[in-house]
């Protein structure tokens with residue numbers, strides 16, 4: 001499968017969100033990555049349901065929602081109502097991960113589990129068969145524009161090995177500090193989806209950067 005690109009709207013111009021989403025609609029982006037933060041699970045607050053609601057009316061790309069919040073299971077119906085394609089919950093935020101993953105799928109969404117940089121992939125041994133995607137954080141969640149954590153490449157490889165060994169087709173998405181150089185290394189290690197925030201939106205030609213990430 002050709003890899004997918006999911007630009008993160010966190011780095012977009014929030015005064016002109018409609019224009020930014022229309023640019024993504026016309027671009028080679030596969031999904032739009034949306035970062036929801038609660039100021040508790042991560043030390044920052046981003047945006048919430050009112051923004052997701054309006055985005056759904058403009059976006060022609062599937063919405064990849066990344067919840068950096070405690071107790072994400074409380075909001076499965078609300079996220080489903082925004083028309084989200086994929087709902088990612090953090091491993092570290094879910095006491096009953098299997099129940100949460102099942103509920104996300106019952107609500108009609110693809111289910112993703114996200115790992116913080118310090119959480120080892122082997123903790124997924126008994127849940128990976130039930131998830132559609134694993135989202136590996138290659139920075140500590142909470143902010144855009146941070147430095148890529150180099151160990152994420154080895155972690156991607158370890159996860160890919162686990163997926164292959166089990167004969168699964170679980171997707172691997174990587175999020176944080178992605179650019180042409182880190183993106184290439186992640187793809188070689190087995191990543192399927194690259195999230196990129198600042199690298200896309202802070203460039204003079206975001207559409208071209210997305211096209212070039214797609215060609216890596």
Ligand code: DX5
Pocket residue numbers: 008009010011033035066139140141142143144145146175176177178195196197198199
């Ligand atoms: C960070 C978010 C990311 C963020 C990535 O907590 O999960 O999606 O937008 O931003 P960059 O690509 O700038 O590291």
Ligand code: ZN
Pocket residue numbers: 008033034035066175195
């Ligand atoms: Zn994210």
